[in-house]
Amino acid sequence: MDRHNPQTMPPANSLNVAIIGCGGITLQNHLPGLALCPDVKVVALCDSDASTLERARQQTGVTITSTRHEDIMKREDVHAVIIATPNFTHAPIALDAIAHGKHVLCEKPLALNHADVKEMAEAADRAGVRHLTAFTYRFVPAMRYLAHLIQRGELGQPYHFRSCRLQDWGTRPLGWRQVRKLAGTGELGDMLSHRIDFAHLLVGPMKRLVANLKQWHPLRSGQPNDLDDWVAILAEFQNGATGVLESSKLASGRNESWRSLDYVEINGSERSFVFITGEWNKLQTGKVGGPGLETIEVPREFWKLPGAPRDSSQGDPLVTFRYDQAWEFVDAIRNQRPCIPSFHEGARAQAVMDAAVKSAESRSWVDVE
Numbered sequence: 162m163d164r165h166n167p168q169t170m171p172p173a174n175s176l177n178v179a180i181i182g183c184g185g186i187t188l189q190n191h192l193p194g195l196a197l198c199p200d201v202k203v204v205a206l207c208d209s210d211a212s213t214l215e216r217a218r219q220q221t222g223v224t225i226t227s228t229r230h231e232d233i234m235k236r237e238d239v240h241a242v243i244i245a246t247p248n249f250t251h252a253p254i255a256l257d258a259i260a261h262g263k264h265v266l267c268e269k270p271l272a273l274n275h276a277d278v279k280e281m282a283e284a285a286d287r288a289g290v291r292h293l294t295a296f297t298y299r300f301v302p303a304m305r306y307l308a309h310l311i312q313r314g315e316l317g318q319p320y321h322f323r324s325c326r327l328q329d330w331g332t333r334p335l336g337w338r339q340v341r342k343l344a345g346t347g348e349l350g351d352m353l354s355h356r357i358d359f360a361h362l363l364v365g366p367m368k369r370l371v372a373n374l375k376q377w378h379p380l381r382s383g384q385p386n387d388l389d390d391w392v393a394i395l396a397e398f399q400n401g402a403t404g405v406l407e408s409s410k411l412a413s414g415r416n417e418s419w420r421s422l423d424y425v426e427i428n429g430s431e432r433s434f435v436f437i438t439g440e441w442n443k444l445q446t447g448k449v450g451g452p453g454l455e456t457i458e459v460p461r462e463f464w465k466l467p468g469a470p471r472d473s474s475q476g477d478p479l480v481t482f483r484y485d486q487a488w489e490f491v492d493a494i495r496n497q498r499p500c501i502p503s504f505h506e507g508a509r510a511q512a513v514m515d516a517a518v519k520s521a522e523s524r525s526w527v528d529v530e
């Protein structure tokens with residue numbers, strides 16, 4: 162086999178990356194993020210759809226292309242891959258990449274169930290490759306600053322975690338995102354997975370939960386939709402804190418993406434903090450017994466990931482924070498350290514998603530694996 166061992170590879174000067182899946186998120190996020198990283202080259206592209214592949218080839222000038230990921234994984238001149246395909250393909254493509262010794266950045270949700278994600282994480286550890294789960298919103302400066310303040314003890318004992326993601330997607334068609342066998346879950350995996358990861362980052366692991374999922378529209382523009390448009394979880398964390406997480410595609414009039422509500426509040430024995438994705442360089446906070454919340458600025462050193470090549474004064478900060486994710490991947494490969502967040506964080510979130518589905522089906526509390 163054309164296998165190379167990443168553990169014996171010197172920290173590469175020139176790192177060659179292949180992209181598997183050349184759709185929306187690759188164009189919006191992965192390609193611009195990689196373009197900022199010095200001595201990193203996108204050398205190969207793969208998309209199962211020939212016209213999407215051709216468009217990406219013309220846009221990037223990358224000449225090695227294939228509609229089959231197997232062709233890309235065999236190449237010795239590819240050191241790392243980014244997997245940005247529909248959810249059901251993540252596990253087989255990632256396992257193939259790992260078997261060929263490639264470092265892997267994989268989109269969220271990592272797979273359709275926890276057993277598959279666990280297999281991916283264990284295989285990647287055994288192979289000694291770097292692995293990153295694309296929980297992109299961890300890279301929002303205000304989220305990184307909030308995690309830092311909590312780690313420093315400013316919150317005190319965590320009491321409550323609360324998140325609310327409200328978007329207005331109406332009944333428009335969502336392609337593979339509205340088909341269970343391709344996406345796994347709807348709003349749960351698509352949007353709430355990021356907020357489950359926030360909860361783990363800020364509070365720690367969840368212990369048990371009760372959840373509900375609701376599908377309002379069995380058709381989206383005439384196409385069958387068999388997935389949830391809304392999800393809510395009531396959770397208990399291992400440290401005793403409580404969690405309430407809600408996410409909807411049907412919050413009419415709320416707009417979409419960063420123009421819509423993405424709210425996280427955390428209450429502890431010393432303070433409360435409020436994070437809103439749209440307010441990338443601000444937090445609100447209030448001290449126990451104080452007069453209410455005040456706004457604080459995120460210090461400049463948190464405006465980008467330490468060492469990231471991005472100029473934080475350039476571009477729309479609600480878009481450009483995402484580019485730090487590519488840097489995290491590249492820097493971890495070069496320094497032979499674990500990526501944050503790795504597949505293990507992806508697995509932890511997937512265990513919660515599996516428990517949420519089980520809870521909604523059984524209409525009961527479920528322990529998180």
Ligand SMILES: NC(=O)c1ccc[n+]([C@@H]2O[C@H](COP(=O)([O-])OP(=O)(O)OC[C@H]3O[C@@H](n4cnc5c(N)ncnc54)[C@H](O)[C@@H]3O)[C@@H](O)[C@H]2O)c1
Binds near residue numbers: 245
């Ligand atoms: N981290 C984030 O914030 C974020 C944001 C958007 C999407 N995503 C995730 O990224 C992934 C892709 O989402 P998208 O919006 O770019 O979807 P998309 O439909 O725009 O693009 C997916 C591409 O993958 C191609 N594809 C399908 N099967 C393939 C295969 N077996 N091999 C190669 N290519 C294949 C499709 O032809 C398509 O071009 C999903 O897992 C999604 O959840 C994450």
